[in-house]
Amino acid sequence: MKKRVLTVDDSRTIRNMLLVTLNNAGFETIQAEDGVEGLEVLEEANPDVIVTDINMPRLDGFGFIEGVRKNDRYRAVPILVLTTESDAEKKNRARQAGATGWIVKPFDPTKLIDAIERVTA
Amino acid sequence: MDMNEIKEIFFQECEEQLAELESGLLKLNDGDRDPETVNAVFRAVHSIKGGAGAFGLDDLVSFAHVFETTLDCVRSNRLDPGPEVLKVMLKSADVLADLTNAARDGGSVDEARSRQLIKELEALANGEVPQASAVAEPVAPVSKAAPVAVAPVVNDEGFQPVAFSFDDFETDEPASMEMPTYEIVFKPKSDLYAKGNDATLLLRDLSRLGEMSIHCDMDTLPSLDRLSPETAYFSWKVSLKTDKGEDAIRTVFEFAEWDCDLDVSLVSGETAPVGEELPMQPVPFDLSILDDEPVGPIGVIEEEEQLAAQQEIRNAAVAAAGTASNVLQMAQSAARAPAEKSAGAAASAAAQSAAAQQAAASAATPTIRVDLDRVDRLINLVGELVINQAMLSQSVVENDANGTSSINMGLEELQQLTREIQDSVMAIRAQPVKPVFQRMSRIVREIADMTGKSVRLITEGENTEVDKTVIDKLAEPLTHMIRNAVDHGLETPEKRLAAGKSAEGTVRLTAKHRSGRIVIELADDGAGINREKVRQKAIDNDLIAADANLSDEEIDNLIFHAGFSTADKISDISGRGVGMDVVKRSIQALGGRINISSKPGHGSVFTMSLPLTLAVLDGMVVTVANQTLVVPLTAIVETLQPEAAAIHSFGSNQRLISIRNSFCPLVDVGRILNFRASQANPVEGVALLVESEGGGQRALMVDAIQGQRQVVIKSLEANYTHVPGIAAATILGDGRVALILDVDTIVAASRGQSLKPEMSLAAAG
């Protein structure tokens, strides 16, 4: 059984890069375009790990993470924040919202896979 | 999909983001203070930066980064987006667009400009609000004397220099030396588990660094009754023998550092005891089991049927979700795949299900992306279908004289269906003129800067849709006209103030639909056309006779004649040698018309009327000197059967026709196209009363009307060569080629009494 990754990002470019990178690494990838859609597809996606952007329309990454952590069934899923934000404040907010870890863009495939491996069994 | 394709997607996305950026900034410029507008602007730049970083487009990343930082100040209300701030931002958006284009096409950018803007953006971010300068001043030249060191403006870890480590080289050298041993004390907090992390994972990663012994401290673990299941009780003391260094150890805990107490210390010496009192368990290296996929179906014990049922549900859910996501993935790739001739039904079915799926997923934007090639191919095919249907109808009519058979009725339905299909297909390619209009705002900014004029561009009807092929060809003439309007139309601020106007000039760009065409108006509130000057120039250039009697309208329209320029000096801006005649020609090549009306002192209005599509045309099929021609229906006001009494001759061979108490010049199409040597007798033919945009009415004489039908336009230029007086060609139902008349050119040519004949027509039939 492949590990399932839910990615949430509003950039088509990044979504595609994630899709290619994750599929090549043998993950099953489910994609959403913003936080609202991310929460909507959560059940269907049933992910082992979530990778999410922070800056998104409708519902940003912070709100999305909080939403996942409030979901009885999926609150234990590790969430990696994919972001260019480097300052401590943003990381702090993401952590407070319940992020497990982060990947700093521009990501290279190795870093991404490595981070996913680190938070999944 | 490979990286190149993703890169292509990235650039497509950049275009959208740049449009989003500009329209957001313009909204802010208009006083919009909706936080969502600011957010959207920020996201646009942020998103470009993110993608650019992934492709190593460093110039783009650095600029976007500085831009983003400044926008972040606006977002967090640390910087008020006043007019001066927005001016810098709009220019920055332009530079960002240039950088994006350069990254895609390999062109170069104005580095001085982008350096200058980086400085200005940084100044804004540092709270230095620029002083409102008097009316637009020409761009400040960048100081050449002190080149700005631009490189290290940014220090995001994204593009930090790579830390070079010698560790790798040293590793095997001291192989015989003892390997460092570290003692790690690790006390997770409950939060660590709440955030989806787990000590097991951290310890697993730690064990991969070297040889590990571990002691788990369970002292705080209460009895079951008092245990709170989500509280962290365990803590660990680890001894790790590794050559990877302390940083590697800390990296393992990178995600956990805030949610645990961690102490890492180097215990030198291979055999350094780690507290004798601690019973250390050596941990085997084979940890592969942790990565292994779960094995096979799981054995179930009777008592635990509940658990088993849960598992089954879970499995089923996983499987179901798997299928759904496959569809989604397939759909995504199908929708994004480049047009492949062989893609066929499967792909389109997938694309359809994609559309359905995505529409369901996000009701907000139920759209799909389709490669333009596919749409073009479909439109071509439908065009052929229209021709084919016409040919079929014709041959049925020819072979079925009484015309009562059910075949005829079926054909009518077919005709209607074909028409509907065609309309629907054309609607796919229809797009709002917004992107073109948005480009114009940049043009205005640039020329305003160059000329020292202050200009406000107002756009209306941006969402008016027109065929993409028209949009693509609209930008160039429009750009030229905008430049012309700012450069020649508007006065300098001083002159405007002197004339009692506001210092800031206004250029208004409007699009709307009118009777099956799109009408684009460009109005300025400048000085208007100086008719005396135009007239004199036309006489000087031998365009008109010195005593020619021209209406104001006709004088205004003289500016569309070749080589006509009224500006006293040739400015760089409107472009050397490119006059309004070129604009007119390109509009005409689109099957459009252009005219100008001007009010001295109040400005000019250019009106362009364009077909909504370049693919089809409703036309009247007529016979002229045994040739079949098509006259665009939109040009025809009415058709008349001239009576001898209504025809009046004057001059050598000019004739007028009286229509309801007014006279209208009669133009023999056959003569003017050189189809015949002498004028035909008007009474034997039919007159088509046509109206050219601003050019007044003319009665075009043809021999007979064959009928009215929709024709598929085939470019003459593409297939043959440009023929004056002829707009394009088409294929009729009987398979013959017919020429489509360029009414405006014919009307213009008919003004022979005052204009030099601009056509020397070869018989092109």
Place this chain on the structure above:
Amino acid sequence: MASKKTARKTLSLAPVLDLNEATTLHEKLLGLKGSDLTIDASAVERVGTLCVQVLMAGAKTWEEEHLSFTFSKVSDAFEKTTQLIGVDIDHLMAKEI
């Protein structure tokens, strides 16, 4: 084979023993208090620290009450993870008779 007395109960562990399962497992164990208990961990694919804590608290409580708390079968994953995090369950393994 573990000896089976009438009073002895068996608890089969879920395949995934994560954050969510910790509470469930805790409640199940509380419900089984007072009986000798055999834990079947053969289906476990993944076990997190929290569940190990619950199990160890159980073992401690059972010991305090002088009841038997043993693992009958354990999956590789279960054994490897407990070993990795330094939790010794050897003494809790059911002895072959």
